[in-house]
Amino acid sequence: MASVNFDVPHDLGRAEARRRIEQGLPKLESKIPGGGQVTSEWPAEDRLLLTIIAMGQTVKADMNIADHAITGTVAIPMMLSMMAGPISEFVKTSAEKMLAKG
Known part of the structure; x- marks a missing residue:
């Protein structure tokens, strides 16, 4: 499994x-x-623990919500390791969009 960290300030x-x-x-x-x-x-x-199942693969995200940021790790299975960047970016961008909406 590949792990990618992310940080979404707010x-x-x-x-x-x-x-x-x-x-x-x-x-x-x-x-x-x-x-x-x-x-x-x-x-x-x-x-927050998220489990995302897509294309027969399971991606897990572990997020910690703090006063000024959401930090987390996305665990990506080896079969999807070539897509680690886009998958991690999807999780991060989704969090940013959710935070932007009131």
Whole structure:
């Protein structure tokens, strides 16, 4: 598995950032090129685990929501390692878009 770290700064505060991410999660599946399935779990108030299944492969994202940034790691299976950059960018861009919408 390849792991790619990301950082999405914001000025919303932890609670508002979490609220916006939660609101955007249901729309995430429709944004996956070629279709896919997304499941989410909040094991702690400020930690989100995402599982994205697409093209028969599973990508996991572990995000920590803090007062001024969302940081995380995207774990990409070897079969998709050549696409690690675009996959990681998709997760980061999706988080940025969710944070931008009030």
